[in-house]
Amino acid sequence: MWKALALTLILSVAVFAGGEFGTGAAELLKFSGYSTFRWDKYGIEGSDPDNNMRAFASVNWLPRLNSFVSGKMNLDLYSNSSNSIRLADISLSLNITENFTL
Secondary structure: OHHHHHHHHHHHHHHHOOOOOOOOOOEOOOEEEEEEEEEEEEOOOOOOOEEEEEEEEEEEEOOEOOOOEEEEEEEEEEEOOOOOEEEEEEEEEEEEEOOEEO
């Protein structure tokens, strides 16, 4: 969890370091995503049962600085035996003209 928070903080500082976006129609706090939760309870009757809980979340951050610069960052968060965070996708789009994008 600390890794995801640190990565988000670093990216936020980099985005906000560019100055004010008063005239550029910036949308820096646009998020989307989904999550799932599963709880399995198993065991035989008359004994102490065991359980297993797992959760998964996919979070997309879609910042848009202006009509020329936009980006996407996707984090996958796993809550199981490994409790891992995976950076699934990160991209930056530069819309130079209507027909040319880097």
